[in-house]
Amino acid sequence: MAERLTPRSVRARTTLAACLSVAVVLAASAAAVVLLLRANLERTVETGAREQAQAVARLAADGRLSSPLPLDHGTDFIQVVDANGRVLAASQNLAGRPAVAPTGHRDGHRTYNVRVLGDEHHQRVATMTAATPTGPVTVHVGASLRTADAAEDVTTAALAVLSTVLLLTVGLLTWRATGRALRPVEAIRAEVAAIGDRELNRRVPEPRSDDEIARLAGTMNAMLERLEAAGARQRRFIADASHELRSPLTVLRTQLEVALGLPDPEVRAEMVAGALEDTERLQRLAADLLLLARLDVAGQDRPQEAVDLAELVRTTVEARGALPCPVTVHAPAGLTVPGNPLWLGRLLTNLLDNAQRHARRGVTVRLGTDRASGQAVLDVANDGPPIGPDDREKIFERFARLDDARSRDDGGAGLGLPIARDIAAVHGGTLTVLDTPGATTFRTRLPAARPN
Structure with missing residues (x-):
């Protein structure tokens, strides 16, 4: 049921979240305002009742009590009772009535049964004891909370109306603002949904804003x-x-x-x-x-087997023999790289095939370390015709063969160098061609193994 009632669109969820957040803040703020207002009004009423009780107590102490006792503005009743519970003086509305007695506590104050006044409403009763020539007396002064109740009701109603209007305004503004903000997203979604596998030349609209x-x-x-x-x-x-x-x-x-x-x-x-x-x-x-x-599927899953690159170079070169031209190796021991030995062997084999196909007198394989980057560097150089700058990237395209290597017997299918570059890329390295003095060099850079 909760899942069914939960809005599914981002626009509706955002609007609902904003409205709920604002509603919580408004409810807490309204409650705080009403409570503060109520406390302030009650304090004012209690202060007035206490001052009235003090005035009556002074009259009782001086023996100048009169009956009936006059009521101040906001005072409901006054009653003076002696130690035996006999009413000595009272206001006009309690004339002839028995002494009021507390019936319990409410909100930290004593409550009194004042239904004899014929009107039920909230009151605050201030009680004070005074010494008189005839003995101690107790003064009860009841102050009406009608004004506080009315102000609380009016304030509550006004806050409810204002909160409702503000909540509706926030919801409307959030709904419109979210809709405007998500309109480009909907346009992007519609365009992507319309793009087929043969319409990849289409592009989604880009808003002018930098967001x-x-x-x-x-x-x-x-x-x-x-x-x-x-x-x-x-x-x-x-x-x-x-x-x-x-x-x-x-x-x-x-x-x-x-x-x-x-x-x-x-x-x-x-x-x-x-x-x-x-x-x-x-x-x-x-x-x-x-x-x-x-290799295309391998992607970012780099092989992590430790491969002794120097041993791999020597083994691969010895297995090929000297035909069709000799290969000179300069490979210091101790250089290890993480990788797949079969794929790295294929990389070197392809580079040697290419070098021996174009070499005039010999091929040189040199292995070393780049001190600046810490990478292993494998150079395969041949003394054949140089490769023009415009063709140095073309030779790495699949099925690409230069004009002087078009023969199927000599030039191959045009996949050796692309495979070698892809193997280097899978191992996190690079393969480039350099025009070095007297030779054409294919340089492979591979990340060296980290020392234990």
Whole structure:
């Protein structure tokens, strides 16, 4: 039931919260005002009754009591009683009446039965004892609280009306202000809801104000830009992958069809061998595409296994041998990085494949530490043709091959360097190409392992 009665919209909840908060403050303030007013009026009435009792007590002490006793303004009755309970003097309205007696306590004051006056209302009775020539007497002076009651009622009614008007005003202003503040949010929501997977070029409206909603709209547009760019890269990647797969599949089918129609076993075996080579190329391409997908999914989950980078470099280089050109290694021991050894080995293998493909005489692998940042630095340099400044980022695009490496036999599928850069990124590092003297250097920076 509580969940059903709770407003569901932010506008309604904000208005309800504001009204409840203001209602609590108004109720507390009104109660404090009424209580202070009541206390002040009662104090004034009690003071007047006490002064009247003191005056009558002085008359009794001097033996000058008269009957009936005159009443001051705001005084209901006066009665003077001796020690035996006999009425010695009284005001006109209590003439011939018995002595008033206390019947209990209320609000810290004694209460008296004064129904003999014919009117029931709140009173304050001031009692005072005086010594007279005939003995001690007690003076009772009753003061009416009609004025205090009337003022309290009027004040309560006025505060109730004013509080209601103020509460309605606060609710109306909060409702309108919240609606105006949330109008841009609703526009953003409607625009985002209307954006489909093929309409990522659309943007949400950005308010002119420099507030949280404007920053939210800016963040949403930035996210849509990233989604649009990611979608464009994905479509381009799918198109490139389809193109790369189409050519070897076409060649493979042609080879198999020709092999089926050839009667010569030797020629047929040669055609089947070529088909096997194309099949291996397709297998490597599929493995690269799968690795790229795994790297994309890895995201921010960095591998944390301790990897001896120097040992990894030496093992990888020794397993490759000296063909097609020798590799010189400068790798001091003791450099460890957190990561995945298989992926880091693939990074180095791809860089060595690229370097040996373009090198003239040799490849150099150098491992070190950047003293400024504390990162591990892996350089793979070859003495082949330099890479132009405009192509240094293009070579890291998937399926990208420069003009001098277009050959499928020499240039590969164009996934080696993109895979290497993605592996470096997954490990929290970077991969860049530098134009060093006499060589082209691919530099990988990786965070070094923290010392225990």
